[in-house]
Amino acid sequence: MHRRTTMKVSAAALLAAALTLTACGSDSAGGGAAEDGGLKGTPITIGMMCSCSGPFAANLGGTPDVATAWTKTVNNSGGINGHPVKVVVADDGGDATKSQQMIRKLVEQDKVMAVVDEVASYDASWASYVSGKGVPVLAGVSFTQPMSTNPNFFPTGGTLAAITYGLVQNVQKSGKTKLAVLACAEAPLCAGYTGQISRIAKATGSSVTVAYQSKISATQASYTAQCLAAKSAGADSMYVGHGGTVVTRVVDQCVQQGYQPTQFQVGGDVVGSWEKDRNLDGVPIAQFHLPLHDETTQGGKAFHDALRKYAPGVPTSSNYSEDTLSTWIGLQLFAAAAKAGKIAPTSTGADVKKGLYTLKNETLGGLTPPLNYVAGKPTVTNCYFNESVENGKWTTPGGVKPVCLPADVAAKVNAAFAG
Template structure:
């Protein structure tokens, strides 16, 4: 049998094993490994570890980095900046021999040509270098800062964990492009605990031992988070879970936070929904036997009991069959499910197949698109539409029809990038990451290895300081602040199925913060507030809102006004005051809806249709002029009811439409909405938002602030740039050509080039004033002005060059004059090219 030849991998492994006992032998083995395969990057890196000379180390690191641009290798090379690379003896035979001398010497004229081209190359390199620094400014000035994400990437919650990672990487890309945190790029370290307690404990210990991260986003499940909590507590590492809801996680550690509601809040909302909204006096809780299920059982039994109602609990262990659940539940009372998507689907199918039509409520684990899609798929297989999705209510931190403007834009960006709508875990994970970055950026961190413990303490203290609405962080899903035990203080949205997706249920609950003791007593007396322990909840009327745009026209950029014609409809149950709205950005402050085109009420549900045509106003941003995009907004708000009493959400008819259809006229399907010359409508979106003040605004009964729910239709338009540039820049292009000709005059004719340059400067100033006359008075410099200023600088330089050439020629320095002339003629177009490239990079996307 022939002798086996050692591979580069095997030789490198043997070298690593012997590096401590026999470093010389290890270097020989690495030399042999590279002789077998000089493109094997790990061998170059290990050889860099073993050599003693800095030049040899630089040589090995250069070879490794050329094969794989690893950030750690790049930082090691940076530490040796200025050191000349020298090949180690073990690999000297792998280095190419030097090239022979050129056969003939370059003549004097050739040397001059070479110097000229070198000068041109240097100018190009400098310009491109400046451009590169400008485009990447601030992205990687300092050492990287590390944040860990720990979730079940391969466990039963792998899909949700993948959405979390996607959301974090997507946000960090934006953060790092903007310069990171105080000049430090943020890098994400992802750990997979497979939702296994043993693995979670080991990963937490690894994070502590590696001592790199400032804080942790995770873990994903209650069991794993609870197991890791004491490890992070002892090490002083703050952690923020985006999805683990057990109250014991944050209760047991003042270093653990939660970027969504916990089981205590979730149980209070579900208990009140069952008792007050559904009017039931009993319920059955079917729950898992893991930490999350036990936590829900304890909290829900306590919450429901405070309402004077009785609940039965049924553990859903590994051996529990669906038939057992069907036999154990009361078929006439609501059933609350606190379980996984897979088990929840089986239980819902079993209950409905057995004829149980009682309302089914679910915790946030079931409030996902994937669970709803699984229900729809099961309905299609049986041919019974609505069998599983009817009379289903699920709690969630994110209802897609009530996303705010920033949240809707984020969801659209996520879908464009990853080809699917984000699960709520993606939103809460982004909140966890972002609130930690906020604490890092505002608490005076030093970002050094010696100061890491202090930095972590400051991040933890920064999170704990977010303790009420006045001291909250403007997160994706609304103001984010924490209870004293570290759980996010936020309402639970209850969603139900419209046959296509989960949408907000007609009645919602919200956290009621009484402005005064008298107001609380009155609210409790009239039933508008419900007491549940030390928490107060109130009913909130949901108004499904739709806007169908007919046209936008008559844009006036100087005063920021425009005309919008549109249909508006409102669907709601209950008090008709929901239709008493005002348009907060109308030019006429008293603009009202008027009489509806249609007004229908059936089974307590009201539908009203209106048509509105009026001028509205917005604050426009012109920093990118003429590459600017403007947003034309129509914003409505209830006249008298606050956000605690009424909320406007997107109607299902809007959600069912493709976003491209929003740009078609509702009055003429063959026409578009855009009737503004020289502008293109690029998108339209519809969303709700909450506005107000955390201060009382002089109202003694409004101690906790006044907030209103608003609903917006927003059309984004972009200037049709090419015709604009052709019309407005053609005179400037002609000036550029004429000014360039001034560089070809003889040095003795200095007066003519100077006159041409000065004329160009004055003409450019006139052109600039003419172009910007359509803008309002703004205090900043717009994009187009920078281009004009760049040419004015160029023209002034041409004047200076003409004067210098004449002086050099007059003093007998003809050679210097000729060199200056050549450099100016080459530098002129290079400078212009740099300006054009800068604009393409900045505004080309």
């Protein structure tokens, strides 16, 4: 289902990282070619969990290609502390059993010292396991439940609570009051989201209410029934919580039924092709991190430069989404922590955490809100970014700095979100 300040010296050195990528495979986390940039010696090994295939493939299918681009970029810049790095990408396919098998393989067989979590749909099912093993989990996308509740998880963007507040605020500012919520049926994180929207709206004094709600799946042949039911309920606005191509299908089918509520969105669902869909023109988006298309920040420019050089097909593919940038951000966070913690091939998860705890107001070159991690405490970043499509072009209303909630509002939002 983010933020900008001047980049620090530690962030400026992020590209000086080396990494060998194992491509997203079938049933195992292995397979693929090394991208070591000519570096020799035992590599630093990290893992990456994702639901790259399955119901969310439209958004996540391109993430291994981004990891490859990151690999080539950083490996040709000298490596992390002079060492090559090996990244093992594990695809759980959106399957709970496979997800638990994959994380155990990464920890017990591949001996990873950290895991980048790029929307592994079932990370809550293995959070206690990986925490018990002392292997830190870095976002990726920050909206899964463990990212805001588990001290062993290290988010890189605003929490889902903050993003949901941004969604409610965008609906409120538009003058709409009756929201239809169509949430994914495939992932646990979608199950209670409608209630969280309602509670946050009520807690913050918003006039926005949920007029209609329904589960939807990527395999549905038609969403006409949901469109007509939302129209009958008097919903004047809509949020579709699913992969970007599903969002497009729902919105287009509603328009075909003569129903065109104002659309609103949050971060992880966004795909690049929306700029070509006139039915999504003007859609306000509350985003977890720097909007995908920005190149005005140092971190954003480095991301796009890497894609142009090493993965030129990604920006024009159907898999080009906010999650491609999220992948890059998670890997960049590891690079920053590894540099700060003087990580070597023999280092442990505890050493990676020490590096993370040394980062102060880190933005990875403008990719994230200011990041600070405290040992033994969950990380809650109460910020979001605004993004939109206007006349077929991506825009960043209000600029590329994050909107951060005042402390009193954040307290209400987080309490309401938790229920």
